[in-house]
Amino acid sequence: MADLSVNIAGVPFKNPVIPASGTFGNGREYEQFYPLSKLGGISVKGMTLHGQPGNPAPRVAETPAGMLNSVGLQNPGVDHFIEHELPNLMTKDTVVIANVAGHTVEDCSEIARRLDSTPVHMLELNISCPNVKQGGAAFGTSCQNAAQVTAAVRQATNKPLMVKLSPNVTSIVEIAQAVESAGADAVSLINTLLGMRIDLKTRRPILKNNVGGLSGPAVFPVAVRMVWQVANAVRIPVVGMGGISTWQDAVEMMLAGAAAVQIGAAIFADPYAPVKIIDGLNQYLDENGIARVSELTGAVRPW
């Protein structure tokens, strides 16, 4: 049995597999399939300062090897999370990552401040949601804004701070370096790629929001490339995500430089995907005589 544990920004994870924010709610639904303690951690549904209703339906569309979504951060707000979800989650013997998604720098700081006094293990600052009009990706597409919001949240909390990056930028490396300089303890990438589909009969976009975020296997090679580039340019840990569906994908993402991985759309196809990936990683390490999963991180041998 290989050592699957990893440490990210001082937070120990029993294994490197984490369901991605927005795909796993607050864990309650998937607990009906398996104990959450199997997971390395959970990145919970993104929270805003006040609740918000989200976008009109349809919010999802199939794409070749993937899907588009335009949920628009529907959530009941940070206080609801702290009061009604966090106490339950903290009993599940897994790392709890609060995904913070404010509309303004002040919102983000205030959410972080409220979470600072809770037992939550880690914050993931989402500066990359493509589905809300203000905030979200607006922070994540310029180095200056990304650094500003990161610095403000850094000041508001002593919790380990991971910043989730948008791929919809000219240079994700520069954004990653900007948030590292501003005090991020880790980065996670990639959020979804902005996309669109149109119904031929109605000539209307399938999504009521017209555009939405692409995820699923379609984005995997893009994610591997970006994780590789970022991991080579920053000193903080990189958590890789984007289209990982199998343990082989997870190994590939770690070889590219990820210290841990997040699993998203694959869970919709197979609720057990995270558990199967953990089991597959374990078997792969054993079969190849690799003692620790962390040895995979950045072990790619580039040409």
Add this chain to the structure above:
Amino acid sequence: MNYCQGQYPLIQKDNLAKNIYSFTILCPEIAEKALCGQFVHVKANGFLLRRPISLCEIDRAAGTIRIVFEIRGEGTRAIADLRQGDLVDLIGPLGNGFTLLEPGKKAVLVGGGIGVPPMVQTAAHYGKNATAIVGFRSANAVILTEDFEKNGNELMLCTDDGTLGRKGFVTQALKERLKRGPADIICACGPGPMLKGVVELARQYGVKCEVSLEERMGCGVGACLVCACKTVKDGQEYYKHVCKDGPIFDSSEVIFDE
């Protein structure tokens, strides 16, 4: 509540009408827990997203469920391509169910097109006390009438073009039925405009009404929040989710968009 996910044998496949298929699937663990009005989330080979399909029949003794669905696009086509003996990857049973009153109560089940299948099991519960009002475009699209007859239900069959049964929409037949005598509950599934008409009649006649809604779905279990439907409570509008809060909703809380 706990969900089952697995691969279950397709033991009977029938083509009921053009592009409409009936699957009987052996899945005792799902059949055991399933309620009228719930759905299963069906894997379409080659596609990321599953397709939600309502239960048409539940046979606990045989350990089977039956789903009847229409080919709407490539995903449902991939499901329809499965052959008898193949395994079907299902998550279920999901969502809530129709309120089931005592079988002696008078129920009216209204289905339009591919909204008809979810009515069969509920109609069976009420037997001769149920009126099944089913509507189709044309005679060649008519399905499942023998199932309602087998249930002992009163059947009011409508086609848009009058090629079978009465000519016209289910709402006309529903009005006639409600004029004729009292009803304790109306359950309905079908296209939005039809549901809107049914809900309006239920309101006029003061009959409790539940509707089964459909929306493009992601996880199917309430985590991803994509299958939003607009609802209202105490004057406050908000998005509920078809997969977990539904697919059955009390008609008083649903807002039908144009």
